[in-house]
Amino acid sequence: MTDGKLLLVALVDLVPGAEADSARYEDEVLALLPRHGGVLERRLTTGETEVQVIRFESRAGLDAFMGDPERLALRDRYGDTAPAARVLEVIDR
Template sequence: MTLLLVAVVEMAAGHEEAGRRYEDDVLTLLGRHGGALERRMRDTTGGTEVQVIRFAARSGLDSFLADPRRAQLRSAIGEAAPATRVLEVRDL
């Protein structure tokens, strides 16, 4: 059973460009864990991003969240890191 997620990513004020670069880098890690970015959208201000992500299994999400490279990227960006809310969704 696949896992479908919607991530609402709020860029830190004044750090929007750094946040977008961070998201660019982190999203490249999805494939290592059976994940795929299906859609990526940004609001007109550039401060919020919405991502639709699918994983082949929940274990893929778990391994993505535990990926050491992801942790390194998060640590490197520091206070400029975006805040992310993730929703598990289903198609209607």
């Protein structure tokens, strides 16, 4: 985006049979966004898939979030119940 901010859409596939644990993992990870200049704008679910709209003040904030040791530890702790996500950088029209 031209103002340096990033707008992202994350498509998160919750783990079949472990949807509650997958959603709990997402709750904990999304709570880390503010420390890196990130804001969760929307969170929608079908029960099996989540769509998250996230804004970051800068790419550096996104990079810091991705490398956050607490986020990485959560992924290790949740193991196979941590969901996979596809993240798209989008532009508001």
